Amino acid sequence: MKVAVMGAGSIGCYYGGLLARAGLPVTLIGRRQHVDAVTERGLLMDVGGEQHRVPMPATTEARGVADADLVLFCVKSGDTEAVGREIAPHLRPDVTILSLQNGVDNPERLEAVVSRTVVPVAVYVATEMAGPGHVRHKGRGDLVMGPSPRDAEIVARFAAAGVPVQVSDQAMDALWGKLIVNCAYNALSALTQLPYGRLLQMAGVEAVMRDIVAECVAVATASGVSVAPDILPAVLGLARSMATQKSSTAQDLSRGKPTEIDHLNGIVVRKGAELGIPTPVNRVLVTLVKAVEVARAEDAGMASAT
Structure with a gap:
């Protein structure tokens, strides 16, 4: 099985x-x-208290997906359609x-841009890029x-790599469950730059997290999604199991990158509006994160100008 990872950030690299x-x-x-770091030195992985260097080919070109039996699509949500169009001409029919x-x-x-079936996957992992190719x-x-x-075959391959699948x-219900967790943590972690435990x-x-979860559950339920009855304890428990983790949104803001807020709390706000369900707490979080994005972009522009 040949594998291509489209979007070699922390999830894709892991x-x-x-x-x-x-x-x-x-x-x-x-x-x-x-790509340059991996090409020169291999991928450096910190896993289980050990470091491993894993040699593998890397490229910046979308045609890197050619001949792949399996594509792990790991790009930011805002880039989904654009990157999908780039790789579509190079994908195998099967x-x-x-x-x-x-x-x-x-x-x-x-699916709409690649004209192939796309399998939804809920990912439960805490990772970060510690440097280029690391x-x-x-x-x-x-x-x-x-x-x-x-x-x-996919389950067997991942199992051999130590990944439970x-x-x-x-799976879509699981994705909604993960979305609710992300809505509770990502924006708050980003705005405060604090890890989950602190x-x-x-x-x-x-109390704010409880309000966020309540809004998300109301929207999910009205959308026909089955939400686990223990979703709130699961959300609050994440602060213990991933105490030192900062959200991907926090990492994006700290690096001056665009966030995925429109596809996290933002989708809850949009679907809530369609369904007539108020989502004021999620709306405030979206507004604040986008305001910080603009402010940081302006600061970066001023710094480069000087």
């Missing part, structure tokens, strides 16, 4: 690196700084595409994926 370490031919497709992305609408949006694992790593014709007809210790944060 899973692609594990598969390559287990012996599969894996090509990383990402930004120039990471390719299996796994969407390992935040949000709940990426598989549908990607990924650091900080917790968990299991996946819940929707059914596909290659279920057995559950195949489920309720964040939940702040006065008033738990």
Whole structure:
């Protein structure tokens, strides 16, 4: 099984690196700084308190997906359609595409531009890029994926790489469950630049999270999604299991990158408006994160001008 990772950020590098370490031919497709580092020195992985260098090919070109049996699609939600159009001419007719992305609408949006089935995958992992070509694992790593014709082979390949994978007809419900967790943590972690453990210790944060979750559950339920009855304890418990983790939105803001807020709390706000369900707390978080994005972009522009 040949594997291509489209979007070699922390998620793509982590899973692609594990598969390559287990012996599969894996090509990383990402930004120039990471590609150059991996090409020169291999992918550096911090996993389980150990460091591993995993040699593998890497490229900045979309045609890196050519001949891949399996594509791990790991780009930011805002880039889904644009990157999908780039890779579409190079995809094999029988390719299996796994969407390992935040949000709940990426598989549908990607299918529309690549004209191939896209399998939704809920990703439960804490990772970060510690530098060019250097990924650091900080917790968990299991996946819940929707059914596909290659279920057995994909599960076996990931298992051999040490990645637990559950195949489920309720993968979209799992994606919504993860979205609710992300809505509770991502924006608050980004605005405060605090890791989850310290964040939940702040006065008033738990009450705000409860409000966020209540709005998300109302929208999900009205959308026909089955939400786990223990979703609130699961949300609050994440601060213990991933105490040192900062959200991907926090990492994006700190690096001056665009965030995925429109595809996290933003999608709850939009669907709530369609369904007539108020989502004031989620709306405030979207507004504040986007305001910080603008402010940081202006600061960066002023700094480059001087």
